[in-house]
Amino acid sequence: MTESSSSNIFEALQHGLTQAKSVQTPGEVHGTLTGMLCIDNAARGAQAVEDVESDMLDSALDALREMTLEGLFDPDLSFKPLLPDDEVELERRVQALARWCAGFLYGLSADGEFDLSRLSAEVREVVGDLTELSRAGLTAEDSDGESAEGDYAELVEYVRVGVQMIFLELQPKREGPAKRESLH
Template sequence: MTDALLPAHARVAAELDALEAALEPSDLHGSLCGYLAGGGKHDRKGWFAAVMSDPLVSPPAPDSALDQLYEASTRQLESPDFAFELLLPGEDRPVGERADGLLAWCRGFLGGFGLAAGAEPPLSEEAEEALADLARIAASDLSYDDPDADEDALEEVAEFVRVAVMLLHSDCVLGPRHRRKLN
């Protein structure tokens, strides 16, 4: 059984570089999570091609960083313990780099979510608001003037994003699954 821990940001970056994929790890993780939260097909071998919108992309090697990214993300989204995490640059990186990673994560999420959920997903009012907020965050233009305040703001926004993703996943995946069980 694969652990539900995300691989290190640097490991995913190295693997993407080796594949010559012009994509940042946070952007890829956002795309994957958006795809899964929007109801995209759970397919360990085909997720990377689906998220990249390129059917010719080879599947990640078993036990690679990308394979671990998929396994951990699916487990975290399905976790009843709300263990879901965002793959962002490490806390040892400057706040600006981490904030840019969060914006890229949100942009990736929106693309993956739209790919899987379509133009009019069945969302609750709260989930519609959360999706609109994610779009506003993704379109943000940040400035970094006060490192301590910026650090606190980044933590708050990242926590909001994490909860918003779980809400969207609940509406698009868990809700319909529950309704099918009731019928």
């Protein structure tokens, strides 16, 4: 996903969610969808939005699902969480990142099959960190200067790589037609 395409997707999803009177944010929906896809890569996009039904929104979510899976399965690790552009004030971006993480954790556990104890220690640590990030906020002194922007960028990169690790650990264990095939 390029920077401008993710911006367009974020705005389109925001518009669709608003039109459908959903209380969820685009980041939260993408996080939920990504978590669901880590457990079952056959999950449908519409499963990530619980409070509304809209055919237009469903087709947009299916497109988001395809782009998300493409990024997660990409050997170059191109997955990116769907978050507001860098032009948006830092406080709103931090809130969006926290909601993305909360959505992701919800998506992981939504079907009741997620068992943290079966994961490697490294991935369990990432899940713990994402839990902490789901409660992230910004204080007045945190929001000043370039260091805050750099810290935010590092957090987004950590989430991106951490989610990729979770996906790669969970997906090879999947059974059935949706199982990821490896090339030798």
